[in-house]
Structures are given as structure tokens and as C-alpha cells.
Amino acid sequence: MxxxxxxxxxxxxxxxxxxxxxxxxxxxxxxxxxxxxxxxxxxxxxxxxxxxxxxxxxxxxxxxxxxxxxxxxxxxxxxxxxxxxxxxxxxxxxxxxxxxxxxxxxxxxxxxxxxxxxxxxxxxxxxxxxxxxxxxxxxxxxxxxxxxxxxxxxxxxxxxxxxxxxxxxxxxxxxxxxxxxxxxxxxxxxxxxxxxxxxxxxxxxxxxxxxxxxxxxxxxxxxxxxxNTGLSQAWKRLRLTSNRWHRGQVQLTVEACIHVASPEELPRLQWLHEILVEFTYRDALRLVRRWRQLRRRPRDRAALATLITARLW
CATH class of the missing domain: 3.90.550.10 (Spore Coat Polysaccharide Biosynthesis Protein SpsA; Chain A)
Known part of the structure; x- marks a missing residue:
């Protein structure tokens, strides 16, 4: 059996x-x-x-x-x-x-x-x-x-x-x-x-x-x-992040996610979408206040916050 x-x-x-x-x-x-x-x-x-x-x-x-x-x-x-x-x-x-x-x-x-x-x-x-x-x-x-x-x-x-x-x-x-x-x-x-x-x-x-x-x-x-190992890969990713390419991909991702968003997630997505449309200096300051929530690895969070603050993102 x-x-x-x-x-x-x-x-x-x-x-x-x-x-x-x-x-x-x-x-x-x-x-x-x-x-x-x-x-x-x-x-x-x-x-x-x-x-x-x-x-x-x-x-x-x-x-x-x-x-x-x-x-x-x-x-x-x-x-x-x-x-x-x-x-x-x-x-x-x-x-x-x-x-x-x-x-x-x-x-x-x-x-x-x-x-x-x-x-x-x-x-x-x-x-x-x-x-x-x-x-x-x-x-x-x-x-x-x-x-x-x-x-x-x-x-x-x-x-x-x-x-x-x-x-x-x-x-x-x-x-x-x-x-x-x-x-x-x-x-x-x-x-x-x-x-x-x-x-x-x-x-x-x-x-x-x-x-x-x-x-x-x-x-x-x-x-x-x-x-993402070694200086060459780090430099490649830094260039992609600092030439607004990464910001454009984030904006696209947010727009795609709005179509499936849960009731809890939707307000956060709408807030971020509003910020990214024009992304003024004031918008950058609003986003950087939440820098601890944007990446998982601490050093990546700090790097992204620096780029946002310097208006390089």
C-alpha cells in the first residue's frame, strides 16, 4: 500500500x-x-x-x-x-x-x-x-x-x-x-x-x-x-543611477505597480508617482526623508540618498 x-x-x-x-x-x-x-x-x-x-x-x-x-x-x-x-x-x-x-x-x-x-x-x-x-x-x-x-x-x-x-x-x-x-x-x-x-x-x-x-x-x-562586484561594476551602476536612467525606471515601475496595487500599497505608489512626475528640488527633499525605506543594503541606501540630495539621481 x-x-x-x-x-x-x-x-x-x-x-x-x-x-x-x-x-x-x-x-x-x-x-x-x-x-x-x-x-x-x-x-x-x-x-x-x-x-x-x-x-x-x-x-x-x-x-x-x-x-x-x-x-x-x-x-x-x-x-x-x-x-x-x-x-x-x-x-x-x-x-x-x-x-x-x-x-x-x-x-x-x-x-x-x-x-x-x-x-x-x-x-x-x-x-x-x-x-x-x-x-x-x-x-x-x-x-x-x-x-x-x-x-x-x-x-x-x-x-x-x-x-x-x-x-x-x-x-x-x-x-x-x-x-x-x-x-x-x-x-x-x-x-x-x-x-x-x-x-x-x-x-x-x-x-x-x-x-x-x-x-x-x-x-x-x-x-x-x-x-555587482568590483570597481568596474560599481562604477557602471553609479553612472546608470546618476544619469537619471534609474529614476526613469523607478517611475515606470511605480506606474506599472499602480495597476495591481493593494489598498494599503496604493497611497504610497500614488505619492511616489506624484513626486516623480516633475521631481523638483522640493520633491527630492520629500523623497530623501524616506531614504531608509528605499534600498535593502545600508550602504546602497546611503548612496542613493546622497545622489538624490545632490540632484544627481
Whole structure:
């Protein structure tokens, strides 16, 4: 006789993999996903104009494993619209969870099983985690993302790389609906992971940032963003923040979040939206008074407050 635990059907998980010129590291990433235990998973792949043999490799993997589906290739020019295409194309209702994967990372053994368990135990709709950045020279650095969440950090930053994300079906459906909402600027977002996190928090859903590193985050010259380590990455992010690009993305995120806002969150979003429309010196002072709520890591909060005060944000 089988016990209930033995006969229970494993949760169905759709993993969304966006590729672009990724043949070099793709095999290792696919192996780390397909070897995950504790779930009935299926990998959906969308390619963005690869000419390096990525599609040929994917076709070989698909022929050998029925758990891989390749969508017709298109040209997107950036990771976010590629992931948005995946999220609005796959049959979400057939899956219990939706995850995201980059083409060049490596999932740790047990990542999926752990995050399914944490979502259930925490009654949460989204989860991300710390990652370990690694380079070809053997350097490994823990990238800590699990600083305590603040009142408005979701409007100013991601909760970690999207390759660590796992969403419940109901939340994945909400995101897909907003991407298809003609009145929302959601599809214009630069970073899919930032947008998704913001929508969850704005809707009053619980998000967990796991303190365990569940992905080896490969660093190389072709990274779309890369880990925030070293002076070069810090300088790159400072330039993006100080040339008003970051402020524009915050404004877009706020506008997208208003469409899903919970009654508790809506007044805060409307207040911030009002401030950002013209962003006068008085508006900057109003915002900087709340600097402790804008980022999770203390030094990031201080840096952002300095830029706002100096009118460089």
C-alpha cells in the first residue's frame, strides 16, 4: 500500500530559459536544471537571434529530452522582452510554479525542491536567493541579496537575479496579465526580475529572499548585467543611477505597480508617482526623508540618498 506522501503527484514547474549566443555554457546550465529533483519540470526556450549554434544545440537537446520545448526564434535585442514573450506564451494554467533561468548559470542541486518547500511553508508567491558569482579563473564570491526587505525597496531594486526566481501559478498569471495590459507600461521595463518583484510586493503578496546561494552566477564579458562586484561594476551602476536612467525606471515601475496595487500599497505608489512626475528640488527633499525605506543594503541606501540630495539621481 502506498502512503499519501508516496502517491502524491510532484508539482509541475515551467522553467523559462531565454537564450542569445549562449552555446558555450548552455549544456551545463540545461543539465543543472533537468537534474533537479522534487518536481515534474518542463523547460521552455526562447532564442533571441543566435548565430553561434545555440539553436542547433537546443534542437539536439530537445530531440533527446521531451521536457524541452523551443519556441520559434525571434529578435528581441535584450533579455527582458525575451522573458516577457515566454511568460505570455506558455500555458501557465498547466503548471503549479514558474521559474526563470539564464543560459550561462548553474543551478545548485536541490534548488527547485528547496524553493517549492519555502514558498509553501511561507505562504509566499515569489522567491529569489543569494547567488555565488564565479569566474573562469576560479574566483568565487557570495552575492548577498537577503538584506531585510524595506517598505519601498521593490520600487528601487531587484531581490536578486531572475535566474533564482520561482513564482506560484496565480502570481505568474498576474504578471502575464499585466504584460498584456495595454494601459500598463510593464512591457517597457528594462529588467524583468525588478518588475516581477515590484508587482508582487505592490499587490500585497509575500516574497521570500532565500539566504542560501542556489545559483552559481557565471561572470564573463558577455553578461547582460553581471554581479555587482568590483570597481568596474560599481562604477557602471553609479553612472546608470546618476544619469537619471534609474529614476526613469523607478517611475515606470511605480506606474506599472499602480495597476495591481493593494489598498494599503496604493497611497504610497500614488505619492511616489506624484513626486516623480516633475521631481523638483522640493520633491527630492520629500523623497530623501524616506531614504531608509528605499534600498535593502545600508550602504546602497546611503548612496542613493546622497545622489538624490545632490540632484544627481
Amino acid at each position: 502506498h502512503t499519501n506522501a508516496e502517491s502524491r503527484t510532484p508539482p509541475r514547474v515551467a522553467v523559462l530559459l531565454a537564450t542569445h549566443m549562449g552555446r558555450t555554457y548552455l549544456d551545463e546550465q540545461l543539465d543543472s536544471i533537468l537534474d533537479q529533483a522534487g518536481a515534474d519540470l518542463h523547460v521552455f526556450v526562447s532564442d533571441d537571434g543566435s548565430t553561434d549554434g545555440t539553436l542547433e544545440l537546443l534542437a539536439e537537446r530537445q530531440a533527446a529530452d521531451a521536457r524541452i520545448t523551443i519556441l520559434p526564434p525571434e529578435t528581441f535585442g535584450a533579455p527582458a522582452p525575451n522573458f516577457f514573450r515566454l511568460l505570455t506564451t506558455i500555458p501557465i494554467e498547466e503548471y503549479d510554479y514558474v521559474g526563470f533561468a539564464d543560459q550561462d548559470d548553474v543551478w545548485m542541486t536541490g534548488k527547485l525542491e528547496r524553493h517549492i518547500r519555502l514558498l509553501a511553508e511561507g505562504h509566499a508567491d515569489g522567491i529569489s536567493s543569494n547567488v555565488t558569482a564565479f569566474s573562469e579563473d576560479g574566483t568565487r564570491i557570495l552575492i548577498k541579496k537577503d538584506y531585510p526587505q524595506r517598505l519601498a525597496d521593490h520600487l528601487f531594486e531587484t531581490p536578486g537575479p531572475g535566474s533564482t526566481f520561482l513564482l506560484t501559478r496565480r502570481f505568474a498569471r498576474l504578471v502575464a496579465e499585466q504584460l498584456d495590459n495595454p494601459d500598463s507600461p510593464a512591457r517597457e521595463a528594462f529588467a524583468h526580475d525588478w518588475l516581477i518583484y515590484a508587482l508582487a510586493r505592490a499587490a500585497g503578496l509575500r516574497w521570500i529572499i532565500d539566504g542560501e546561494s542556489t545559483v552559481d552566477y557565471r561572470q564573463h564579458v558577455a553578461n547582460a548585467v553581471g554581479a
